[in-house]
Amino acid sequence: xxxxxxAIIGRPNVGKSTLLxxxxxxxxxxxxxxxxxxxTNIQGIFNSPDAQIVFVDTPGIHKPHYKLGEYMNKMAFxxxxxxxxxxxxxxxSIPFGEGDQFLIDHFxxxxxxxxxxxxxxVSTAELMKDLKAKYLAAFxxxxxxxxxxxxxxxxxxxxxxxxxxLPEGPRYFPEGxxxxxPESFIISEIIREKxxxxxxxxxxxxxxxxxxKISPKKEKTDIFATIIVEKExxxxxxxxxxxxxxxxxxxxxxxxxxxLLDCKVNIExxxxxxxxxxxxxxxxxxxxxxxxx
Numbered sequence: 001x002x003x004x005x006x007a008i009i010g011r012p013n014v015g016k017s018t019l020l021x022x023x024x025x026x027x028x029x030x031x032x033x034x035x036x037x038x039x040t041n042i043q044g045i046f047n048s049p050d051a052q053i054v055f056v057d058t059p060g061i062h063k064p065h066y067k068l069g070e071y072m073n074k075m076a077f078x079x080x081x082x083x084x085x086x087x088x089x090x091x092x093s094i095p096f097g098e099g100d101q102f103l104i105d106h107f108x109x110x111x112x113x114x115x116x117x118x119x120x121x122v123s124t125a126e127l128m129k130d131l132k133a134k135y136l137a138a139f140x141x142x143x144x145x146x147x148x149x150x151x152x153x154x155x156x157x158x159x160x161x162x163x164x165x166l167p168e169g170p171r172y173f174p175e176g177x178x179x180x181x182p183e184s185f186i187i188s189e190i191i192r193e194k195x196x197x198x199x200x201x202x203x204x205x206x207x208x209x210x211x212x213k214i215s216p217k218k219e220k221t222d223i224f225a226t227i228i229v230e231k232e233x234x235x236x237x238x239x240x241x242x243x244x245x246x247x248x249x250x251x252x253x254x255x256x257x258x259x260l261l262d263c264k265v266n267i268e269x270x271x272x273x274x275x276x277x278x279x280x281x282x283x284x285x286x287x288x289x290x291x292x293x
Contacts, residue, residue: 001049001050001051001052001168001169001170001171002050002051002052002163002166002167002168002169003051003052003053003054003166003167003168003169003170003171003172004053004054004083004084004085004166004167004169005053005054005056005082005083005084005172006053006054006055006056006083006084006085006086006087006162007055007056007058007083007085007086007087008020008055008056008057008058008086008087008089009058009086009087009088009089009103009107010088010089010090010091010103011090011091011099011100011103012099013091014089014090014091014118014119015089015091015118015119015149015150016057016058016089017057018118018149018150019087019089019116019118019147019149019155020042020044020055020057021044021149022149022150022152022155023044023046023053023055023155023158023159024044024045024046024055024178025046026178027256027260028042028044028057028178028179028186042056042057042179042180042181043055043056043057043179043180043181044057044178044179045172045173045177045178045179045180046159047171047175048163050163051163051166052171052172052173053159053162053163053166054172054173054180056083083111084111084112084165084166084167085111085112085113085114085162085165086109086111086112086113086114087114087116087158088103088107088113088114088115088116088135088139088142089116089118090115090116090117090118090131090135091118091119092117092118092119092120092123092127092128092131092146093119093122093123093127094127095127095130095131096130096131096134100134100135104135104138112165113139113141113142113143114142114143114144114145114158114161114162115132115135115136115139115142115143115144115145116144116145116147116158117131117132117144117145117146117147118147118148118149119148119149119150120146120147120148120153120154121148121150121151121153128146132144143161145157145158145161183214183260183261184211184214186260187211187214187223187225187257187260188209188210188211188225189209190253190256190257190260191209191225191227191249191253191267191269192207192208192209192227193256194249194252194253194256195207195209195227195238195249197252198245198248198249198252199237199238199245206229206230206231206234206278207227207228207229207234207238208227208228208274208277209225209226209227209228210225210226210228211223211224211225212224212225212226212270216263219263219264220263220264220265220266221257221261221263221264221265221266222265222266222267222268223257223265223266223267223268224267224268224270225267225268225269225270226269226270226271226272227246227249227269227270227271227272228271228272228273228274228277229271229272229273229274230273230274230275230276230277230278231273231275232273234273235271235272235273238271239271246269246271249269250267250268250269253267253269254266254267
């Protein structure tokens, strides 16, 4: 059989996580309209009778303003080491810009490169032509694949092209495994996704979520988690008037968690203020963002 590792990189909000979920046919990485949703490398495993592909979803590459941003870029670029191929995801609905050039200038690999023009359902022929020219000038040996991750257009063709270039190898993960991250990480990410979707612009990127305890029982699983914010005012936004906001976050999280865990879920959410956590190496490490990876 064929097997190997494939990195997924690109600017923020180009559809990397949507593509990963589409490739693996299940929710592995969280998705929001806000850029820089993914903060660390997440492996999703595709299995077929004759192949296993370990896809590595990465944070969006951007000019960082905090140590968290530096960590995210480091994680993204580290993902292209020791992989069989790298998928550079491009939002084909917007023109080539400074962010594209920043990625090109900082991207270096000797491995196989695929340029994935995503969101073709909302692009134009003129935009696609210009993007192809710019990226092929930078990566003349790359293969271009046009997809819509959201509508699952050409995703199966992309998988076939990847399998062709993979070497013969073992299954790195058992067939029933779909991610390299523990259950607690996926739970924390689902909660963070709901916070990002339900709060205003000043809150999302200054939050983290830690799962304090998971207590599985016969009829249901109890989950206790803490939402960390940087300011007291943000704590009030998360809780909401009369506790309405945090209740909504819990309700929406519960729906996804029950599907993930295949059982009834009771979720208890708490909010804690940790000033300046995004710029504190010690706190970043405590929350799982290890700068030495």
